[in-house]
Amino acid sequence: MLGKQSFIKGAVILTAAGLTSRLIGAVFRIALAALITDEGIGLYQMAYPIYTGLLAVSTAGIPIAVSKLVSENIALNNYYGATRVFKVALTLLTISGFVISLAMYLGADFVVTYISRDPRAYIPLVAMAPAIFFVAIMSTFRGYFQGQQTMVPTGASQIIEQLTRVGIALFLAVYLLPMGLEYSAAGATFGAVAGAIFGLLFLVFLYFREKGYMAEKVKNQRVKERVSFGEVLYRIAQLAVPITIGSLILPLINILDLVIVPQRLHVAGFTTERATALYGQLTGMATPLAHIPAIITISLAVSLVPSISEALTLNNYSLIRRNSDLAIRLTLILGMPAAVGLYVLAEPVTQLLYNNVEAAIPLRIIAFSVIFLTLYQTTTGILQGLGKTVLPVKNMALGAFIKVIMGWTLTALPQVNIQGAALATLVGFAISSLLNLGRVRKDTGMKIDYSQYLIKPILAVSAMGLLVHLSYFYLNLFFNNLYAATLSNAAATLISIGAGMVVYGVMLFITGSITREDLQTIPKLGPYLIRLANALHIL
Numbered sequence: 001m002l003g004k005q006s007f008i009k010g011a012v013i014l015t016a017a018g019l020t021s022r023l024i025g026a027v028f029r030i031a032l033a034a035l036i037t038d039e040g041i042g043l044y045q046m047a048y049p050i051y052t053g054l055l056a057v058s059t060a061g062i063p064i065a066v067s068k069l070v071s072e073n074i075a076l077n078n079y080y081g082a083t084r085v086f087k088v089a090l091t092l093l094t095i096s097g098f099v100i101s102l103a104m105y106l107g108a109d110f111v112v113t114y115i116s117r118d119p120r121a122y123i124p125l126v127a128m129a130p131a132i133f134f135v136a137i138m139s140t141f142r143g144y145f146q147g148q149q150t151m152v153p154t155g156a157s158q159i160i161e162q163l164t165r166v167g168i169a170l171f172l173a174v175y176l177l178p179m180g181l182e183y184s185a186a187g188a189t190f191g192a193v194a195g196a197i198f199g200l201l202f203l204v205f206l207y208f209r210e211k212g213y214m215a216e217k218v219k220n221q222r223v224k225e226r227v228s229f230g231e232v233l234y235r236i237a238q239l240a241v242p243i244t245i246g247s248l249i250l251p252l253i254n255i256l257d258l259v260i261v262p263q264r265l266h267v268a269g270f271t272t273e274r275a276t277a278l279y280g281q282l283t284g285m286a287t288p289l290a291h292i293p294a295i296i297t298i299s300l301a302v303s304l305v306p307s308i309s310e311a312l313t314l315n316n317y318s319l320i321r322r323n324s325d326l327a328i329r330l331t332l333i334l335g336m337p338a339a340v341g342l343y344v345l346a347e348p349v350t351q352l353l354y355n356n357v358e359a360a361i362p363l364r365i366i367a368f369s370v371i372f373l374t375l376y377q378t379t380t381g382i383l384q385g386l387g388k389t390v391l392p393v394k395n396m397a398l399g400a401f402i403k404v405i406m407g408w409t410l411t412a413l414p415q416v417n418i419q420g421a422a423l424a425t426l427v428g429f430a431i432s433s434l435l436n437l438g439r440v441r442k443d444t445g446m447k448i449d450y451s452q453y454l455i456k457p458i459l460a461v462s463a464m465g466l467l468v469h470l471s472y473f474y475l476n477l478f479f480n481n482l483y484a485a486t487l488s489n490a491a492a493t494l495i496s497i498g499a500g501m502v503v504y505g506v507m508l509f510i511t512g513s514i515t516r517e518d519l520q521t522i523p524k525l526g527p528y529l530i531r532l533a534n535a536l537h538i539l
Contacts (some may be wrong), residue, residue, distance in 0.1 A: 010151040017155030021162040028166040037039025040282035043185040047124035053251030058100035061243030063143030070147025071306035079217035088232040097136025105129040122183035128189040134196035141203035246393035264411035286363035293338035297374040301381025308385025335374040342367035348493040363537030365422035372429035379436035395435040401430030460507035468500040508536035
């Protein structure tokens with residue numbers, strides 16, 4: 001049997017898998033940007049909001065609902081109930097995945113005519129449509145394993161999915177490039193289909209390998225409450241529908257951006273080609289960089305749901321408060337340096353990764369959304385674990401409404417243009433996350449120590465930001481005398497990032513932002529970090 005993990009250990013496993021996947025994805029984006037330029041990236045990105053929106057309709061809330069219900073049943077030793085939840089969810093997602101996949105295929109012409117308004121986006125949309133079917137089924141298996149508080153299957157399947165996706169996507173993008181940008185972009189989007197198939201096959205293999213253990217538990221269960229398909233479906237829907245609506249908001253925002261941003265850039269005086277390029281810089285270059293730190297908090301949120309759900313089932317409120325406090329502090333400790341680092345190194349990073357310093361303009365603004373996006377994800381995981389699935393939806397809807405109003409107004413101003421869309425995103429996430437945090441405090445009784453949550457980490461991140469700025473400036477001057485500009489920038493950027501990480505880590509100990517108790521929760525690495533900190537006399 002795959003072992004149960006603490007929520008921190010589960011988060012570490014998912015984070016490692018997520019970072020590996022994002023690293024692979026970053027290499028893919030760099031290569032793809034070099035192949036099809038920012039205009040081609042714009043076509044590629046025009047398919048993705050539609051795909052993610054429809055995927056949210058077919059899957060989003062159900063894996064989390066499965067995770068929560070499976071963990072609740074296992075906490076009560078109801079293994080029959082846990083397997084029943086999985087089978088009902090699998091049936092539901094197989095059907096919904098097929099229907100939504102077909103809808104995306106048949107509706108592609110409508111999308112390019114009335115939404116993206118670029119007919120070249122048709123082929124990338126159609127090529128990606130089958131992925132929804134396979135991802136929907138795959139997400140059920142992930143939710144089932146997560147409910148058992150074992151995150152290895154999800155993490156491993158993510159890496160397999162990403163490796164396959166990137167390999168196939170790059171091969172097809174190169175192979176189809178002579179036919180035109182739209183065909184090359186379509187080859188890139190088809191990678192999602194191949195990745196989903198291989199990720200699903202891996203999870204199916206694990207399920208059948210582990211099936212005997214759960215079957216034995218069900219067999220030995222004395223009392224088996226016979227619950228109808230409809231009753232289980234209702235319980236899943238009760239949790240999943242609000243989560244699905246909440247998960248739909250972000251893809252819907254992206255679709256609205258697809259409609260609003262290019263259109264309002266036209267109003268500001270930009271040509272279609274230039275508007276598409278600016279849209280590509282925001283959504284295909286700046287936003288993915290700002291979302292990298294969210295890998296960790298998504299992992300925290302996924303791991304928190306079954307952990308808090310189990311604690312709630314057992315009425316262990318002290319554990320709920322302890323896990324919530326630790327998760328939120330970790331979120332801020334990780335989100336703040338990521339935001340400041342992206343702001344300080346916006347130009348060097350976009351030059352290094354995309355050979356496009358213009359993308360630094362929206363990146364400098366959207367960098368600070370990292371803090372609020374990560375906080376929103378973590379607090380959403382806590383609220384979902386508590387069964388408060390509607391609240392994050394309401395809070396995100398309010399933030400999204402304000403974002404749309406701001407984006408519509410600011411993006412049409414010639415002197416603001418794409419920066420307006422970035423600023424609107426920042427404000428929207430800030431509102432949603434702070435409303436979430438307020439409700440977590442109320443429902444858990446958690447006390448916020450502002451010194452530990454904000455003041456100490458801000459001192460640490462300020463020192464890091466100053467060092468990174470000075471480090472890059474002087475290193476770039478030094479390397480410019482030795483190497484070509486591109487190599488000089490790469491060396492100065494990478495060394496500055498490394499130096500910033502070291503300084504920030506040391507400052508966390510010096511300011512007391514991280515305690516011995518915090519380190520003890522980190523599996524395997526924690527004891528090593530304690531010994532290292534003691535040797536350096538900073539703990």
